[in-house]
Amino acid sequence: MKKILVLEDEDSIRSFVVVNLRRAGYEPIEAPTGAEALEKLRANPDIGVALLDVMLPDIDGFEVCRRIRAADSRIGIIMLTAKSMEMDKLTGLSSGADDYVTKPFSTAELTARIDALYRRIGSGAEEQEEDELRQGPFILNMRTRVLTKNGERIKLTQIEYALMKLFMSSAGKPLKREEILNAVWGRESGAEEKVVDVNVRRLRIKIEEDPTLPVYLGTIWGYGYQWNT
Ligand code: CA
Numbered sequence: 001m002k003k004i005l006v007l008e009d010e011d012s013i014r015s016f017v018v019v020n021l022r023r024a025g026y027e028p029i030e031a032p033t034g035a036e037a038l039e040k041l042r043a044n045p046d047i048g049v050a051l052l053d054v055m056l057p058d059i060d061g062f063e064v065c066r067r068i069r070a071a072d073s074r075i076g077i078i079m080l081t082a083k084s085m086e087m088d089k090l091t092g093l094s095s096g097a098d099d100y101v102t103k104p105f106s107t108a109e110l111t112a113r114i115d116a117l118y119r120r121i122g123s124g125a126e127e128q129e130e131d132e133l134r135q136g137p138f139i140l141n142m143r144t145r146v147l148t149k150n151g152e153r154i155k156l157t158q159i160e161y162a163l164m165k166l167f168m169s170s171a172g173k174p175l176k177r178e179e180i181l182n183a184v185w186g187r188e189s190g191a192e193e194k195v196v197d198v199n200v201r202r203l204r205i206k207i208e209e210d211p212t213l214p215v216y217l218g219t220i221w222g223y224g225y226q227w228n229t
Pocket of ligand 1: 008009010053054055056
């Protein structure tokens with residue numbers, strides 16, 4: 001069964017999420033504090049997705065996210081943010097989260113986002129296409145899901161990997177933000193287009209010499225992005 005970590009200090013919200021995840025066929029693992037979440041993750045290395053509340057009694061949810069991400073680039077991370085926390089959403093994504101869901105959320109919304117993320121994570125196993133993509137100094141190995149630039153490894157999250165794969169395989173072709181969102185997060189995920197921008201920005205920090213003057217991953221104003229060949 002697919003294990004999901006649920007970090008949420010409010011008992012009522014946590015139980016609500018847990019009950020519904022169980023109903024949707026997942027195996028939720030509960031943690032009311034950041035410290036417990038990190039402990040449960042160490043004890044359950046097969047957890048595929050972590051849902052992280054931001055406001056916690058001990059460690060800030062973003063800090064939990066950073067610590068998880070520092071140890072594991074494969075796990076999917078969704079931040080549970082409060083309404084009107086625009087900046088927090090961005091902070092969450094820059095600390096390594098793949099997506100965010102705003103409270104109050106519906107069960108359908110949450111499970112759609114989790115399902116989409118799981119599809120992304122699981123999509124590596126059955127890939128039977130070419131082994132690698134090459135663009136300039138970059139090689140993306142799709143069997144090992146490893147990206148190198150001039151032979152040096154660049155660590156990617158699942159979403160960043162999916163973005164790189166999409167961009168490198170569509171080199172020279174302008175991609176609409178909506179198109180990118182559908183391809184990487186899934187059409188039915190309900191994710192917002194802004195999440196594309198935040199992840200592109202994070203990806204640029206990893207792959208570009210100067211992320212403010214991107215050479216490889218170009219912006220097409222009012223439209224989207226393009227991998228420059
Ligand atoms: Ca909270």
